[in-house]
Amino acid sequence: MNIMNRITLKGLKKNKTRTIVTIIGVILSTAMITAVTSFASSLQHFLINYTTYGIGNWHIxxxxxxxxxxxxxIEDNQIKKYSVVKDGGYAPLVGSKNEYKPYLYxxxxxxxxxDTLPIHITQGRLPKNSKEVLLSEHILYNGGVEFKxxxxxxLEVGxxxxxxxxxxxxxxxHHIDTGETEEFIASGTRSFTVVGFFERFPTEIENFAAPGYSILTCLDDSSLTSLEDSDLYIYINFKNPRKAFNYIDNYQDHDYHIDSINYDxxxxxxxxDISGFNAVIYGLSGIIMTIIIIGSVALIYNSFSISVSERRKQFGLLSSVGATRKQLMNSVFFESLFIAVIGIPLGICSGILGIGITLHQLRDNFIIMLGExxxxxxxxxxxVPSVIAAVIFSLITILISAYIPARRTKKISAIDAVRQTADIKLTYKKVKTSKLTRKIFGIEGDLALKNLKRNKKRYRSTVFSLFISVLLFITASSFSMYLTDSVENVYDKYNYDFRYAVSGTTDISExxxxxxxxxxNLDGIYDSxxxxxxxxxxxxxxEQLEAFYYSDMIENGSINDGDDIPLHVDIYKVDHETFINYIEKLGLKKDKFQNTEEITAIAIDRQHYYDDKEERFKNTxxxxxKPDTHITIDLNNDDGDTISTSIVLGAYADTVPIGIPEYSYDYSITLLIDEDILKDFDWFHMFYMFFSAKKPFDVEHQIVKILNDAGLDSGNLYNIAEDVEYERNIILIIKVFAYGFIILMSLISVTNVFNTITTNINLRRREFAMLKSVGITGKGFNKMLNYECIFYGLKxxxxxxxxxxxxxxxIYLSIDEGVETSFYMPAHSILIxxxxxxxxxxxSMMYSMKKIRKENILDALKNENL
Known part of the structure; x- marks a missing residue:
């Protein structure tokens, strides 16, 4: 080791405070990058595992x-792995209470x-051969047929x-009610032993309208030699998922077809394959990574800038005894590498440890939120790639952060460096303050402002740290808010858990x-x-419609210019109790909507759809x-008869009662009317019962029992929570991680500010001692520091x-590429x-001052930051 490196190490050892502070800056910066990337990687890993559990581990x-x-x-070299499911045929389910699901499949x-399909066994085990079978528990709960x-x-198979x-x-x-018929043609019989039961497959495997309950057995490999008109389903995983849609596009012309795509x-x-989605992801990722990079550069640069600035006297002394500029630069690089060797590994470990502890603490909460x-x-x-990138990025940032202030230092003459006149070059004009400042803030405020002006570099470094903190917190909040809103916007919203449909009747029987x-009245039901x-x-x-709708109708050839525009209307007749509660929540007057002389409705005019042309979700x-306008509506019954009726649009609303869609689809509007107003109107040939439950899966069996005991078809009961559970939990997960991201950025911001201010205060010990030596009182000293805090914060x-x-x-522009939304500011975050x-x-200021307040004035005046 040469003499310059030994001097550098001695200098680092002698001034432990400065060395530790610089290492802390590197640790924080590296930890921030590692924590954020590990945070994102863990979220992605969790969502993939969660989606795999719910839908299965396959691509197409x-x-x-x-x-x-x-x-x-299967011989395509793009395929990583594949699995096969063969159609074994249908078998009539004797005794099925669901007339639309009369088969076993x-x-x-x-x-x-x-392993590929989401098979979750509730009882028993997997089949081991083609003579054993695993039954869906949906057969019992929905079909009402029990197996042991x-x-x-x-089974009679066909x-x-x-x-x-x-x-x-x-x-x-093809039920007779649908106007279509089908026939079952038997081809033989098969015997099985029931070895277990499993949860119903998701709609991606067995959709809601599927006519057969899934039952699983083992595939006999010999049956693949001749399919004999049987369907074969091949579940594929690609080596490179990013090229999946290229594969899909290239295989559209084959006789076989891609039956399903696991988009999630x-x-x-x-x-x-959605350019809008890609634009949102890349745009948000670019913005967030830019913020993180700026924050990490600020941390490291501030630390080294202060360190090199305080070593200028040492550089001057070394230069005066023959050290060359090259040697001085090498000394700076050696110091930065020494600090990097300590700070970067500790930063990576700190970032991983911090995120690991955070995720571990959240683990139990997730289990509670998502359910057992x-x-x-x-x-x-x-x-691993993100960790390597963090190491390389941190090292480059350290070298650049050390080089810039060192390069400035080597231009300073040895005598100026020894006298330390480079940082503080005072003139009367530079430290001059207005008389108004002294009049408003007193001598202490005037002195605080002069202190900031006399060392602008230190002042700027502190303000910059505070600036970065404000930037990180507000943008992290904005990112989280827009991300959460966009995810909620994409998924269809359902305000109920169970839907029970009854058709072919005008009146609701007893x-x-x-x-x-x-x-x-069940304990688990809270709304209906x-x-x-x-x-x-x-x-x-x-003039009564938005211009874009009128233009679209002309463009589609639906109308000619100047014609009246047809508008589809969905009219919902809501039970009296639910409607009255709804009106009260909206704060509307009941009498207005209970007038039997004219039908007054609440209108929902919210369109939400995916625009294929713009490739994004739109809200219009x-x-x-205006409210209280009469419109005439033509109503049609099942017999083809038409009647015109006048309805008053009494009010517009953005919220709906349980069972009503929150959005109107396919260029339509929704009208809500009290059932008591339409008692004599008998054209409603279908009605629905909706229920919301605290734990839908726990109460479903009780609902089925009540329906069966009443002699009603329980097959018409649809547990919507089963299908939307994934979407609801994804939104919940995104919210948790969004708030976690805000907390992480806040902690980094606070630490950055605390580190910068405590360092600067520690380096001003001689300055404070001089002020005390000329007679400033403790009260005046505190007022001066308070004013400095105010000036720092305001700037x-x-x-x-x-x-x-x-x-x-x-961020708004990036989100708007995929989901139409309005621009808004995180007002609460700005206030916070x-x-x-x-x-x-x-x-931070009070903490630093507490450590040096009792320090002896003479000892502080003799202090040298070498």
Missing amino acids: RIKTRTIDEYQDI IMELDNKAF LGQEIS ARYSDGYKLDQQNSF ILQLEGSS RIPVELTLNVS EYLVAYENIR SIIKKIYGTAYLKK KLLKV ALIYGIPTSIFITYL SILSIFLVVFI
Whole structure:
């Protein structure tokens, strides 16, 4: 080791405070990068595991009927792994209480398919051969047919046909009510031993309208030699998920076809065919990484800038005894590498440890939030590439941060460096303050402002740290708010858990009303409603509708310019109790909507849809009609009769009672009317009962029992929570991680500010001692520091808030690429940042001063920061 390196090490050892502070800056910076990347990696890993649990671990599903096509598919070198499910045919389910689901559907799985599909056993075990079978528990809860573990069953197996066309699980049962018919043609019998039961498959595997309950058995490999007109489903995982949609586009011309695409898994693994989605992801990632980089550079640069600035006297002394500029620069680089060797590993470990502890603490909360039905744990997943990137980035930042101030230092003459006149070059004009300052703030405020002006570099470094803190907190809040809102906007919202549909009747019979009351009185049910629905058409003038809708209708050829515009209307007849409660929540007058002389409705005019042209989700309104306007609507019944009626649009609302869609789809509006006003109107030939439950899966069996005891068809009960559970939990997870991201950025911001201020205060010990030596009182000294805090905070907010607003606008533009939304500011976050910035500055200042307040004046005056 040469003499310069030994001197550098001695200098680091002698001034431990400065060395430790610099290392802390490196640790914080590296920890911030590592924590954020590990945070994102863990979220992605969790969402993939969660989605895999719910939907299965596959990318696409291909349907074929020939062995040659099967061989052609599996031999493609783009495929990482595949699994096979063979259509084993249908078997009539004797005694099924669901008239739209009268079959068992046999699925023959190879060994890999049992791992690929989301099979969650509730009782028993997996089948080991083609003579054993695993039954869906949905057969009992929805079909009302009970099988026992170990029971021997014999099934008449065959296929479904309609007009000579073979039907599959994608074709719903052709009930006589639908106007279509089908026939079951038996081809033989099969015997099985029931070895277990499993949870119903998700709609991606068995959709809601599927006519057969899934039952699983093992695939006999010999059956693949000749499919004999049986469907074969191949579940595929790609080596590179990002190229999945290229594969999909290239295989559209084949005889076999891609039956299903697991969009959720593909998007989580970085593949999407939606350019708007890609633009949102890349835009947000770029903005957030830029913020993180700025924050980390600020941390490291501030630490080294202060360190090198305080070593200038040492550089001057070394230069005076013959040290060359090259040697001085090498000394700085050696110091930076020495600090990097200590700070970077500790930073990576700190970032991983901090996120690991955070995720571990959140683990139990996630289990509670998601429910015990989903045993997917929230675990730490460290991205190795991101850690390597953090090391390289931190090292480059350290070298640059050390080089810039060192390069400035080497230009200073040795005598100026020894005298330390480079940092502080005072003139009367530079430290001059206005008389108004002294009049408002007194001598202490005037002195505080002069202190800031006399060493602008130190002042700027502190303000910059505060500025970065404001920027990080507000933009993190904006990012989290826009991300959460966009995710909620994309998914369909359902304000109920159970829907029970009854068709072909005008009046609700007594048995239905009794069952409704019994269900709503269950302990787990907290909201309910009875809804009837009818469709109608209103004809409005051009000036009564938004211009875009009028233009679209002309462009589509639906109308000619100047014609009245037809508008689809969904009219919901809401039970009286639910409607009255709804009016009260909206704060509207009851009498207005209870007038039997004219029908007065509450209008919902909120359009939410995916625009194929713009490739993003849009939120719009159609009507320009003011409240209390009469519109005429043509209503149609099932017999083709039409009646025109006048309805008053009494009010507009953005919220809806249980059972009503929050958005109007396909260019339509929704009208809500009290059932008591339409008692004599009997064109409603279908009604629905809706229920919301605290724990839908726990109360479902009780609801089915009530319906069965009342002699009602429980097959018409639809547990919507089963299908939307994934979307609801994804939104919940995003919210938790969004708030976690805000907390993480806040902690980093506070630490950055605390580190910068305590360092600067520690380096001003001689300055404070001089002020005390000339007679400043303790009270006056505290007032001076308080004013400094105010000046620091105000300057940081003046720069920080406008910059944060600009970056928030960039975040809004990125989100708007995929989901139409309006620009808004995180007002609460701005207010919190204003209050917090002063609080953190005052606390940091008081903490630092507490350590040096009792220090001897002479000892402080003799202090040298070498």
